Amino acid sequence: MQTSKNTILITGGATGIGFGLAEQFLKMDNTVIICSRRETRLKEAQQKLPGLNIRVCDVTRIADRMSLVNWITEAFPNLNILINNAGIQKNFDLTGLIDIAAVEEECDTNFIAPVHLTNLLTGHLRNQPQSAIVNITSGLAFTPLAFMPVYCATKAALHSFSLSLRHQLSGTSVKVFEIAPPIVDTELDGGARDERGQRDRGISPEEFATLAIAALKENVYEAAIGFAANLRLKREAMFGQLNPEHRGS
Numbered sequence: 001m002q003t004s005k006n007t008i009l010i011t012g013g014a015t016g017i018g019f020g021l022a023e024q025f026l027k028m029d030n031t032v033i034i035c036s037r038r039e040t041r042l043k044e045a046q047q048k049l050p051g052l053n054i055r056v057c058d059v060t061r062i063a064d065r066m067s068l069v070n071w072i073t074e075a076f077p078n079l080n081i082l083i084n085n086a087g088i089q090k091n092f093d094l095t096g097l098i099d100i101a102a103v104e105e106e107c108d109t110n111f112i113a114p115v116h117l118t119n120l121l122t123g124h125l126r127n128q129p130q131s132a133i134v135n136i137t138s139g140l141a142f143t144p145l146a147f148m149p150v151y152c153a154t155k156a157a158l159h160s161f162s163l164s165l166r167h168q169l170s171g172t173s174v175k176v177f178e179i180a181p182p183i184v185d186t187e188l189d190g191g192a193r194d195e196r197g198q199r200d201r202g203i204s205p206e207e208f209a210t211l212a213i214a215a216l217k218e219n220v221y222e223a224a225i226g227f228a229a230n231l232r233l234k235r236e237a238m239f240g241q242l243n244p245e246h247r248g249s
C-alpha cells in the first residue's frame with residue numbers, strides 16, 4: 001500500500017495506537033481525520049498535531065456512523081483509507097451474572113462499528129484508484145485471555161470478517177489489511193494492568209505505528225506484530241501460557 005498522499009480516517013485516533021498512526025501518517029504527507037467520543041481529547045490531539053482533522057463520533061451509534069460517513073465523503077472526497085481502530089476492553093467474570101449492556105457496548109464498538117463503517121464506505125473506496133481498509137485486531141484474536149472473554153471474541157470476529165472482506169473485495173481497488181498488535185502502552189485497559197500488578201507495559205504507540213506502517217507498505221495483508229505473531233502461529237497451544245491458572249476440564 002502506498003503510505004503517502006492518502007486521505008485517511010482513523011477511528012479512535014485521539015489517543016494510543018490511533019494517535020501514533022495519525023502522527024506518523026501526517027509526517028508522511030497524508031491527510032488524516034480522526035474521530036472519537038471525547039471532544040477534549042480530540043482537541044488535545046489537534047493541538048499536538050495541528051494538521052489533524054477531528055470529528056466527534058460515537059461509533060456505537062448507528063446515526064453517528066452514518067453522519068460521519070456523509071460528512072467525510074462530502075468534506076474529503078479523496079478519502080481512500082479507513083482504519084478501524086476504536087476499541088474498548090472489559091473484564092467479565094463468567095462464573096456470575098455479567099452486565100449484558102456492557103457486553104453489547106463492547107461488541108458494538110469493537111465489531112459492529114467496523115462492519116458498518118466498512119460497509120458504508122466500501123462504495124466510496126471502490127471509486128478511488130487505490131484504497132484500503134485496515135482493521136486493528138489483536139494477538140488475542142488468536143489466543144484469548146480468559147478474563148476478558150468478550151474482548152477476545154470481538155477481535156476473533158473482526159479477524160474472521162477481515163478474511164471474508166478481503167476475499168469479497170479481491171477484484172476491486174480496495175486492499176484489506178489486518179494488523180494484530182501485541183501489548184501496547186495505552187489507556188485501553190483503564191488501569192487494569194496496574195491493578196493486576198502486570199509489569200509488562202508493552203511497546204510504545206510510536207514503535208507500534210512504525211512497525212504497522214512498515215507492514216502496510218510491504219503489503220503484508222495480515223500482520224501480527226511482536227508477540228502477537230507467536231499467538232497467531234501457535235493459537236490454542238498458547239492458551240495455558242496466557243492463562244496460567246487454567247486447569248483444563
Ligand SMILES: NC(=O)c1ccc[n+]([C@@H]2O[C@H](COP(=O)([O-])OP(=O)(O)OC[C@H]3O[C@@H](n4cnc5c(N)ncnc54)[C@H](OP(=O)(O)O)[C@@H]3O)[C@@H](O)[C@H]2O)c1
Nearest residue numbers: 012015016017036037038058059086087138183184186188
Ligand atoms: N493497547 C494494546 O495493548 C492493544 C493490543 C491489541 C489491540 N489493541 C487495539 O488497538 C485499538 C486502539 O486501542 P489503544 O490501545 O490505542 O487504546 P486507547 O488509547 O484507549 O484508544 C482507543 C480509542 O478509541 C476511542 N473510542 C472508544 N470507544 C469509542 C466509541 N464508541 N466511538 C468512538 N471512539 C471510541 C477512544 O476515544 P473516546 O473514549 O474519546 O471515544 C480512544 O481514543 C483498539 O481496537 C484495541 O483493541 C490494543
